[in-house]
Amino acid sequence: MTVTAAKVWRPFHDEPLFVPELLLGPGVVPDGLSARIVDYLTQVAGARRAPLHTCTAFNALYFGFDLQTHGYRAEVLDPELFVLLSAGQQLPVLPVGTFVRIDRGGRRSLWAEVVARYGADPAIDDDGWAPAALSGAPPGQPSADGDGGRVVPERIIVDVEAFGAPLTPAEYTELYRLKRRGTLLDRRGHLTGLVQYPPHGPDSRDDMALYTQYLLGPARALLLGGPLGGLLTNADDNQVLAAALQQAMDTINTLLDRADTLRRWHEYATPRSRFDQYRRAGSPTTDIDIDDIVHTLSRTADQPRYTGVWPLLSTRADSRNDADEDPLDQVGAADIVLHANLVAADLAADATDGVLPGGTHLRIDDTWQAGGLWRAQRCPLPATVQTTDPRTPLGLGYQQAMRTPPSNDRDDEFQPEPHAHRQAAPEPDEPPQHNEQTQAANTLDLTELTVVHDSLVVYTIALNETHWDSGELPLAEPAAAVLATSGPLILELHHDGEPLDDAEQVQHVVRDGIVLHGVDWPWSFYPGIKVTVAVTRDATRIAATTTLLEQPLTFGDQYRWDANLRILAAALGAEEPDDAIPRPAEPDDVPQASVPDRHRGVTQLRGLVIAALRRHGTTGAFGARRLTGPQLFAALFGPDLVAPPLMWEVIYTCDRLVDAGRLTCERNVGDPDRPGSGGPDTYVWWPNHTARRQAEQHSAAAHRRQVLVGHVREYWVPPFLRTLPAGHQASDQARQAYAEWITKIRGPDADTTLIEGYTFVRGALRGSSDQHSLLRLADTAPQP
Known part of the structure; x- marks a missing residue:
């Protein structure tokens, strides 16, 4: 079945599209069913102004987004189960997908759906500049009560047209008043403020995990009112229900990733046709120059620069001469943020290893903060960074900040690289110049020395030219004391960040007193490079490794490893930098107090x-x-x-x-x-972090599938509500069946009255004769 041949799904008319295959993993979903789901979700994305997030795609498929009315049906969802938002209250945790009731005073309220959410840290400037330490960092500040929670500034975008578009004149009036007052919605119709996150919960940036937690907790009644409960043998089993919901969310996310009709930016999506039209003719709702935004994102300086998408958009929107229509008003903001990120992502992905023609490496570093923080850096850069997909956030700013002393300087205010006039290194046929610096370097330069149980010695030595030329590795005296005195020795050498061939990695060496001879140092080693060596008593194998730096040393692009700058400067005939870069301390170097x-x-x-x-x-x-x-x-x-x-x-x-x-x-x-x-x-x-996260997700999915074995009703059509033709009402059998079902899933206090205009269809095996009899049980009869 192709997308063009399949009829677009109609909620409350057709059988539910939320079927057992979604609970068994994306590999189980047949091609025809996958095409039908993707076609429907693409139509939903095209009908809405807001991007389609995985969580809102789940809502559309689960609760039924009606393409004809351009919204959900409030009478089926029961707005009393939505999150109530009132002026003066602190914002609750509102992941994407959450249904909210915005209080308008009295008994009036606007119903809406959260469609996008971004960090809004005030440390980010209006020109987009962001401190490196903010990129990829845990959002917000620790709670004042010290319970382990965090307080996070956020911008939450809600779609007030999620329950039918366009709004009525009365609803437009109330929305205008809320925006003008600014007590709940800001002037653009967004929820902005501090959000308190409890300790030990999901990452505050993970909307899928947060929304899943919300549906399993406060919104459990809303969840069980949908088809999921009918697909499980026992919806009261919390572990099974959680595994089923998480697996369904993961399956929908994977189907969206595979959709050729959608452009994806992490969990957000937009129709490919809409994005292509924007690129050809520009957005019909804004005259903001997206290419200019992306050009600004790619600006760099001597140090990596981190730039946020939202401040750039906001500043340009505020500076427009025509202020009649704000392009960032309501859900239009989420659409433009997505569009800007996709254009930047295409630019970075099309470049060779993410390096733009001007020699700047551009990559996303944080997808959540400020609508996306992009990292621009002049080459060269570590191979592990350059070879990683530039569309994969690595949080390099936060990682680097944790390893280097804090700085108050902005990235674009760093001074030019010192010693640009440095002299070239001596030619190979020239004898090394033994000045005072190189003479001092001929002795061991031990930066760390540890003896454990009088048997293990670990030391660090900075090689000088003599060591490199003669193939020697000096031994610290404690190391020489424990190393085996006779027999062959093996040196296993690791070069962090640079592959070595087998002959360079494993070398047979001989010992002469406190020196190992016969070392074939790789070509990428240089005078001053530090090598960490481990030796233990009576061992015949010696382990040694170098350490790759986050940034190359100031002497040149090829000097990327931790080194003694005094020795390196002497070998180059250059002046030792005043701002010599110390070896960065790893954040985990300080032992935890709880560990003996x-x-x-x-x-x-x-x-x-x-x-x-x-x-x-x-x-x-x-x-x-x-x-x-x-x-x-x-x-x-x-x-x-x-x-x-x-x-x-x-x-x-x-x-x-x-x-x-x-x-x-x-x-x-x-x-x-x-x-x-x-x-x-x-x-x-x-x-890398991406590989680890993918493995964890794979492992979690395998665990979920194991939990769900024997608990999913395969080939089952879950119970559902069906709309009635005009002039018809539900039969008595349908009303009784609905009362039994709603009592089972919501308890004895549930309202058992079948909603007017709908009939109830009980679940049955797909394609079985029982299904037809159950349909007759729920058949409709003309009103008298």
């Missing part, structure tokens, strides 16, 4: 643990690498070494990396009646 000292592991082993996982880990889905604690210990120090205390130090170090979010742990619990039967836990490294 003996279980805190070895901080200096963390980079080596991650390097060992990346090289030796078993490859899994989404690029993951897995090893158990004993396997990691063997990878670091060789398979023949038996040292249980040191192995536990490696395991404790992995646990702290799990606490810091750098790794995940798959517990092997085994048989609860047999302690220790489960074997060692498995530690997992992920190439």
